[in-house]
Amino acid sequence: MQITYHGHSCFLVENEGYRVLLDPFLSGNALAVADPGEIQVDAILLTHGHSDHIVDAEEIARKNDCVIIANYEIASYYASKGLKTFAMNIGGSAKFEWGTVKYTLAFHSSSIEVEPGKFVDGGQPGGILLTMGGKTFYHAGDTALFGDMKLYGEMYNIDVAALPIGDVFTMGPDEAVLAATWLRAKKYIPTHYNTFDAIKQDASEWIQKLKQAYQEGVRLAPGETLDV
Ligand code: NI
Numbered sequence: 334m335q336i337t338y339h340g341h342s343c344f345l346v347e348n349e350g351y352r353v354l355l356d357p358f359l360s361g362n363a364l365a366v367a368d369p370g371e372i373q374v375d376a377i378l379l380t381h382g383h384s385d386h387i388v389d390a391e392e393i394a395r396k397n398d399c400v401i402i403a404n405y406e407i408a409s410y411y412a413s414k415g416l417k418t419f420a421m422n423i424g425g426s427a428k429f430e431w432g433t434v435k436y437t438l439a440f441h442s443s444s445i446e447v448e449p450g451k452f453v454d455g456g457q458p459g460g461i462l463l464t465m466g467g468k469t470f471y472h473a474g475d476t477a478l479f480g481d482m483k484l485y486g487e488m489y490n491i492d493v494a495a496l497p498i499g500d501v502f503t504m505g506p507d508e509a510v511l512a513a514t515w516l517r518a519k520k521y522i523p524t525h526y527n528t529f530d531a532i533k534q535d536a537s538e539w540i541q542k543l544k545q546a547y548q549e550g551v552r553l554a555p556g557e558t559l560d561v
């Protein structure tokens with residue numbers, strides 16, 4: 334499995350020629366280096382409906398003629414625009430030719446802003462456990478710290494976990510260190526930081542804190558890939 338970070342909460346996960354994109358936010362992200370018009374994918378996974386997670390989903394889905402996998406409300410929203418969708422909900426898993434997706438809890442909100450200040454229901458926000466080629470990537474989505482992360486650590490064999498550290502809208506760095514001690518993943522990638530002034534964090538400092546808690550952190554710059 335190859336995990337490429339595309340800034341904020343966006344990742345491209347590849348295995349045996351299949352390419353799955355999570356939470357595309359490339360246009361409008363000054364830190365992103367990939368062009369949404371050129372990215373090639375087999376499926377798009379969305380954790381929730383906020384624009385900093387879905388803004389390029391429609392364009393990329395149309396260009397690639399690929400499925401958008403999301404909660405029922407977000408999937409229905411894209412289905413109404415004529416796109417291919419696959420609806421799921423919290424606690425459910427589904428198999429695809431490239432791997433397995435399980436929707437996990439996230440404590441956040443999820444509405445879709447269809448015009449400035451006007452929102453439609455984006456269902457419940459989630460996290461994603463993506464298994465491809467026997468390796469599991471946990472994308473926590475936007476979330477507060479929650480105790481069931483301990484349960485996920487007991488139940489699932491997580492190879493790499495992407496955790497938000499930006500604070501303000503999600504858990505902050507110290508809670509993310511605690512989450513890491515619960516999830517028992519082999520490696521942690523910090524996400525959802527530095528994109529905007531409000532979520533400025535020092536990722537190197539966070540990785541040091543992880544080390545003190547006997548956890549391994551990997552800081553990826555946008556465009557960088559981790560081989561798992
Ligand atoms: Ni959000």
Ligand code: MN
Nearest residue numbers: 383385386475
């Ligand atoms: Mn967000």
